[in-house]
Amino acid sequence: MKLEILGTGCAKCNKLEEVTRKAAHELGLDAEISKVKEINKIMEYGVMITPALAVDGVVKVAGKVPSVDEIKKIISK
Amino acid sequence: MADCCSGGTKLLYSCSGSADVGKLADLVSRKLRDDGYARMTCLAGIGADISGFIVSAQGADETITVDGCAQACARKSLERIGVSPRSIVLSDMGYEKGKTTVTDELVRAAAGKIKADEKTKSAPGISRNGCGCNGNC
Numbered sequence: 001m002k003l004e005i006l007g008t009g010c011a012k013c014n015k016l017e018e019v020t021r022k023a024a025h026e027l028g029l030d031a032e033i034s035k036v037k038e039i040n041k042i043m044e045y046g047v048m049i050t051p052a053l054a055v056d057g058v059v060k061v062a063g064k065v066p067s068v069d070e071i072k073k074i075i076s077k
Numbered sequence: 078m079a080d081c082c083s084g085g086t087k088l089l090y091s092c093s094g095s096a097d098v099g100k101l102a103d104l105v106s107r108k109l110r111d112d113g114y115a116r117m118t119c120l121a122g123i124g125a126d127i128s129g130f131i132v133s134a135q136g137a138d139e140t141i142t143v144d145g146c147a148q149a150c151a152r153k154s155l156e157r158i159g160v161s162p163r164s165i166v167l168s169d170m171g172y173e174k175g176k177t178t179v180t181d182e183l184v185r186a187a188a189g190k191i192k193a194d195e196k197t198k199s200a201p202g203i204s205r206n207g208c209g210c211n212g213n214c
Binding site: 046047059060062063064 | 086088116118119122127128129130131132133135136137
């Protein structure tokens with residue numbers, strides 16, 4: 001599974017990364033987690049508000065930082 | 078450009094239809110964007126079911142649609158993904174479909190009217206929740 005945190009590096013972007021890493025760890029997922037900071041790359045996803053989370057290339061979250069439990073639900077679907 | 082953590086995200090979608098009022102909607106939306114009224118994004122991205130556009134619309138603090146005519150395709154496109162935008166319909170503002178010659182002056186006038194209506198929040202042709210009540214509900 002590929003998890004991408006889309007954001008230019010603000011506090012909320014870092015928080016989303018932290019929450020996502022925790023959720024993946026608690027689920028025992030073998031996930032590749034990376035950050036996408038380049039604005040042009042973020043725009044290629046059609047994302048207009050960050051932070052955002054893409055799961056295997058599909059944007060699932062934009063403009064907010066969900067809880068660990070919410071992220072777990074999102075990435076385990 | 079993607080907006081980061083600033084809050085109050087206001088996204089604007091235009092019908093950009095083939096009729097004269099669709100053209101006017103497109104140009105007025107671009108004028109509103111250039112004036113800093115809202116951030117314009119792609120309605121086509123919603124129709125194409127591109128996840129980033131869909132989730133951004135759903136996560137925005139406010140969404141606005143500018144439609145040329147009462148078909149309100151932009152508003153209905155957002156409603157299909159569970160978003161209730163503030164709907165602006167130019168034909169309800171007196172711009173008649175098939176009889177509107179689009180000029181720079183008209184674009185400026187329509188954009189100015191929309192911005193002025195934003196301040197009063199009760200202007201004809203504008204509903205804050207897309208219900209067609211013209212701001213009266």
